[in-house]
Amino acid sequence: MLLYFTVKNWxxxxxxATLNMLAGRERSHFETLAKLPNYQLKVLPISAIYGANAAGKSNLIKAVEFLQNLILDPKKGLLNSEGLSFKLNSETREEPSEFEIQLCIKDVVYTYSISFSHEGIKSECLKKYDSKQRNQTVFIRxxxxxxxxDKVKKLVTKDSINVFLKLLRDDNYTLLSLFSTLPDIKPVYDWFQSNLKVITPTALAIGNNDFIDFDGTGFDTGVVGVKTVQFKEELPxxxxxxxxxxxxxxxxxxxxSNVGSLNITNNDGNLVATKILAVHKDENxxxxxxxxxxESDGSIRLFDLSPAFRSLNQSTDHTVFIDELDRSLHTTLSRYLVEMFLDSCDENTRKQLIFTxxxxxxxxxxxxxxxxxWICQRNRDNSTTLYPINDFKELRADKDIRKSYLQGRVGGIPRLSASCAIQSNSFSIFGKGNEMPQSGN
Structure with a gap:
């Protein structure tokens, strides 16, 4: 279960900036909070992140996805590219990016931190806390x-050190992945591998074969199910x-976009593909x-989200990040998905839904x-600030927060002015030869 995620210079x-999933003092919706009695903590099951376009919401989700890929698939060479630090400042441009994540897994708290640049990983640390508040550094790099x-030191012998150094230096492996089989490290690695799911609007991979149970009937899409047929063409x-x-x-x-939706299976080393088709029914x-x-964009989006929400509603320990939950969805559908998730949460569940x-x-x-x-606010220097709405003490439990948000009282909305009508003698964003529409006020 995610307790917090911190990002800096990314x-x-x-x-x-920190996304903090620890519950505050307020009493509303107390029944959905996960209780960690040994730590006297209560954890939020859900967070919704708002902000104007280009405010940085997606960058927070991308940071989580980047960290997951860096740990699980270092062979992608994610760091062998242009730096990912904040580029609009001459100092930060040359400094490493930093992530820190704290998790509670089976009543043990782990804190993992890492700093890196395009040149490679600079530092890395994993700490472990148990319910008796004992603090242990599992590894530091x-x-x-x-x-x-002792378990880490036993692995790093004179005979093995050269192999480790090559993987760390040349292939940008994390220690978390190199030592993933050690008892104190495996739970964290397994969380990134099996319990964390990140869904972005442009993600090509959309899940495993849980799709076969997709039924759009309850969502009024016209799709009553899915079927597969053999894909006989060569895979791209x-x-x-x-x-x-x-x-x-x-x-x-x-x-x-070219071949459609495919289910691909590794069958004795061979990739076997079937094409996924939507089932409708005619008048007979x-x-x-x-x-x-x-299919409509909304039906496709539901198909993409279906495996994640199924795992959330059936399991007790998944953490799902979704960028643009409402993309192509009617607001009633978005609310239904959120309500369905929250209805399944109580003090014993350890699942979480975090979305922009x-x-x-x-x-x-x-x-x-x-x-x-939460609000993502773009500052005057084009950097992102992240903060929860409850930072504004005047927003009481009986306050219309939606109205306050739309009025700009908590930030996170576009700062529009007449200058947005960028135009020249030959071009206007409102169409060639047109002028900015005039307000009726």
Whole structure:
């Protein structure tokens, strides 16, 4: 379960910003909070992040996804590219990016921190706390120097050190991935591998074969199910590359603009693909199959989100990040998905839903606590600040927070002016030869 995630000097985040999932003192929606009695903590099951376009909301989700990929798939060479630090400042441009994440896994708290630049990983540390408040440094790394507990020291011998140094230096492996089988490290690695799910609007991979249970009937989409047929064409090279880490018997679902939605399985080392089709019924009740390329954006978005929400509603320990939850969805659908999730949360569940959105209809204290609503604000220097709405003490429990947000009292909305009508003699954003529409006031 995520307790907090901190990012510094990453893309639009210049200074330190923290998404804190620990509950504050307010009493609303107390029944949905997860209780950690041994630490006397209560943890939020949900957070909704608002902000203007280009305020940095997506960069926060991308940071989580980047960290996950850095740990699970270092062979992607994520650091062998241009730096990802805040580029609009001459000092931060040359400094490393920093992430820190704190998790509670089976009543043990872990804090993992890492700093890196395009040159490689600079430092890394994993600490462990148990319910008796005992603090243990599992490992610590500064550049290529490694230290840690007895289990780590036992692995880093004179015979093995050269192999480790090569992987750390040349391939940008994290210690978390190199030592992922050690008892004190495995729970954290497994959380990134199995319990964390990140869904972005442009993500090509959209889940595993849980899709087979997709039923859009309750969402009034016209889709009553899905079916698969054999895909007889050659798989495009980029899909083969994305499937290179599939283990024997594992499946992944991909949506490609040219070939449609495919379910690809590793079968004895061979990639076997089936095409996923949407099932409709005609006036006689007979099934008619449609490629998903002919479905509405809303139906496709529901198909993308379906495996994540199924895992959230069936399990007790998944953390799901979704960028643009409301993309192509009617506000009633977005609210239904959120309500369905919250209805399944109680003090014993350890699942979480964290998402960005522009849907102001969700800003409702009958749905959210004030510490579950967050704002991304773009500053004058184009850096991002992240803060919860409950920082504004005047927003009481009986206050119309939606109205306050739309009025700009808590930030996170576009700063519009007449200058947005950028135009020259030959071009205007309102169309060639047109002028900015005039207000009726």
């Amino acid at each position: 893309k639009s985040f210049k200074g330190e 500064n550049n290529l120097e490694i230290d840690g507990d 090279p980029h899909l083969k590359s994305l499937c290179r880490n599939l283990q024997e018997g594992q499946s992944m679902v991909f949506r490609d 009740g007979e099934e008619v199959l449609f490629p998903f390329s002919e 959105t522009h849907d102001v209809q969700l800003i409702d204290q009958s749905l959210f606590r004030r510490d579950e609503l």
